[in-house]
Amino acid sequence: MSLGVELHCRCIQTESTAIGRHIEKIELIPANSHCDETEIIATLKKTGQEVCLDPEAPWVKRVIQKILKSRRR
Amino acid sequence: MSLGVELHCRCIQTESTAIGRHIEKIELIPANSHCDETEIIATLKKTGQEVCLDPEAPWVKRVIQKILKSRRR
Numbered sequence: 713m714s715l716g717v718e719l720h721c722r723c724i725q726t727e728s729t730a731i732g733r734h735i736e737k738i739e740l741i742p743a744n745s746h747c748d749e750t751e752i753i754a755t756l757k758k759t760g761q762e763v764c765l766d767p768e769a770p771w772v773k774r775v776i777q778k779i780l781k782s783r784r785r
Numbered sequence: 786m787s788l789g790v791e792l793h794c795r796c797i798q799t800e801s802t803a804i805g806r807h808i809e810k811i812e813l814i815p816a817n818s819h820c821d822e823t824e825i826i827a828t829l830k831k832t833g834q835e836v837c838l839d840p841e842a843p844w845v846k847r848v849i850q851k852i853l854k855s856r857r858r
Contacts, residue, residue, distance in 0.1 A: 735815070736814075736815075736817070737812055737813060737814040737815070738812070738813040739810055739811070739812050739813075740810060740811040740812075740813065740849065740852045740853070741809075741810040742808070742809075742810070742851075742852045742855050743855050744809070750852055750853065750854075750855050752853075767852075767853050767854075773853065776813065776849065776853070778815075779813045779815045779823055779840075780813070780823065780825075780840050780846065780849070781823075781840075782815050782816050782823050
């Protein structure tokens with residue numbers, strides 16, 4: 713699943729539930745020659761499960777903005 | 786380098802040059818119990834090199850916004 717360059721899109725469907733709290737990390741993959749759309753893949757805490765997110769969903773944008781601003785200090 | 790849960794921060798220093806065009810994917814890792822700061826790790830096209838980005842740098846924010854909006858269709 714995470715071997716860097718993939719030869720096709722990795723996401724078939726996206727998660728509709730807002731799962732921001734359970735996200736350990738998020739991968740942003742810009743559209744490229746292998747996939748026509750930006751793909752966002754979240755890895756969940758605890759399970760390590762990978763879940764595709766919709767780049768256009770407002771909650772996804774909010775989660776990303778929140779991560780960009782988060783500091784524990 | 787990419788084994789999921791790390792027990793410490795992964796970034797020692799961040800890239801100051803705007804390298805948006807060379808980015809294949811970006812990982813966003815929220816602050817967690819192992820690292821006090823959000824970490825952003827870009828993987829570069831061609832070389833696959835991993836480079837840490839500053840979450841507060843304006844060009845980094847712009848690159849992320851651009852990825853969120855990009856569609857090839």
